[in-house]
Amino acid sequence: MNMNVVRIKGDGIGPEIVTEASKVLEAVCKKYGHTINFTDILMGGCSIDAYGVPLTDEAIETAKAADAVLMGSIGGNTSTSPWYKLEPSKRPEAGLLKIRKALGLFANLRPALLYKELYKACPLKEETAEKGFDMLIMRELTGGLYFGARETKEVDGQMVATDTLTYSESEIRRITIKAFEVAMKRRKSVISVDKANVLDSSRLWRKIVEEVAKDYPEVKYEHMLVDNCAMQLVKNPAQFDVVLTENMFGDILSDEASMITGSIGMLPSASLNDTKFGLYEPSGGSAPDIAGKGIANPIATILSASMMLRYTFDLDKEADAIDNAVKKVLEEGYRTIDIMPTDGDTSAVTQVGTAKMGDLIAERV
Ligand code: IPM
Ligand code: MG
Numbered sequence: 001m002n003m004n005v006v007r008i009k010g011d012g013i014g015p016e017i018v019t020e021a022s023k024v025l026e027a028v029c030k031k032y033g034h035t036i037n038f039t040d041i042l043m044g045g046c047s048i049d050a051y052g053v054p055l056t057d058e059a060i061e062t063a064k065a066a067d068a069v070l071m072g073s074i075g076g077n078t079s080t081s082p083w084y085k086l087e088p089s090k091r092p093e094a095g096l097l098k099i100r101k102a103l104g105l106f107a108n109l110r111p112a113l114l115y116k117e118l119y120k121a122c123p124l125k126e127e128t129a130e131k132g133f134d135m136l137i138m139r140e141l142t143g144g145l146y147f148g149a150r151e152t153k154e155v156d157g158q159m160v161a162t163d164t165l166t167y168s169e170s171e172i173r174r175i176t177i178k179a180f181e182v183a184m185k186r187r188k189s190v191i192s193v194d195k196a197n198v199l200d201s202s203r204l205w206r207k208i209v210e211e212v213a214k215d216y217p218e219v220k221y222e223h224m225l226v227d228n229c230a231m232q233l234v235k236n237p238a239q240f241d242v243v244l245t246e247n248m249f250g251d252i253l254s255d256e257a258s259m260i261t262g263s264i265g266m267l268p269s270a271s272l273n274d275t276k277f278g279l280y281e282p283s284g285g286s287a288p289d290i291a292g293k294g295i296a297n298p299i300a301t302i303l304s305a306s307m308m309l310r311y312t313f314d315l316d317k318e319a320d321a322i323d324n325a326v327k328k329v330l331e332e333g334y335r336t337i338d339i340m341p342t343d344g345d346t347s348a349v350t351q352v353g354t355a356k357m358g359d360l361i362a363e364r365v
Helices: 014-032 043-052 055-063 091-104 117-123 126-131 168-186 200-213 226-235 249-261 298-311 316-331 354-364
Strands: 002-010 035-040 066-073 107-113 135-139 150-155 158-163 189-194 218-224 242-245 270-272 278-280
Touching: 002 014, 002 055, 014 035, 014 298, 014 316, 014 354, 043 091, 055 091, 066 298, 107 168, 107 249, 107 298, 117 126, 117 242, 117 316, 135 168, 150 270, 168 189, 168 200, 168 218, 168 242, 189 200, 189 226, 189 249, 200 218, 218 226, 226 242, 226 249, 242 249, 270 298, 278 298, 298 316, 298 354, 316 354
Parallel strands: 002 035, 002 066, 066 278, 135 242, 189 218, 189 242
Antiparallel strands: 107 135, 107 270, 150 158, 270 278
């Protein structure tokens, strides 16, 4: 197969982790007889520096013409970087929101899995960590508070800011269908997370979930309030299979889910529309504090590349090869600094940097 992939290395640790994922993809191509062409575009702070905007229209067109986009991370330190002195629509994150909307990427899949080798990096109680967990957060990505009308204006002598949380039936239905479809391929369970005790948008969400659920009698589903879900994630994460939720709740819960896997550096993601096209990126941010030090964990990006092979190119065997190579490297005791055991017992592990971790995984695909 010939794959045309647009790369967005982005800011902070982005270039380092995308380099490692590319290395692993090239190793897969070599082994399985595929070719991959990378085209790089700028997005985020690096695009602001080059063009004055976080994402140019030409860059969007280049992305649209590709089969898939592989992304690192964008943004900088929000307190110190000059990018955050610009008006909000010109800041790095605006580029990410623009590409998600322009490509119609409404479904964001964030699998959070605790590898048994990483029990010791998991911050939860030992008896909880030992049970393990394997969930997939299905986050709605192009609606809700992120894309509703917003304004800041003076009212009666003081500033007032408004953000709007809007969802239409069709937006809720299409993400719910994705969640139930994915559940059919997993453990056939969906927990839909909302705040229906307060929000109208959540009450509509529940109604649509119930309608869609009728078409999937084999899938067990329940509704859970978001505050309870935040608590259940640390109390009993094993209960979750597919977690379906709206944009903002999904943003927050996926950071929480990633942290209980040991590190945010372990969580991949896929953002999909109704075609085979997808944007694949680690769920973590640009980590400007460790950028350029060669210590960032590239595994989330490497696993995102695996999701790309699986969802866009239907190359399941090749995707499995990457996932197994990651497991193997962890079994062999290699760790980046963020996934070192938290109990101080480092006798069974070897700490490695970003490039070495990439090499080790590439060698094992
Ligand atoms: C994420 C990030 C983004 C989001 C930011 C960078 C806009 O936190 O992908 O989770 O909030 O969606
Ligand atoms: Mg986030």
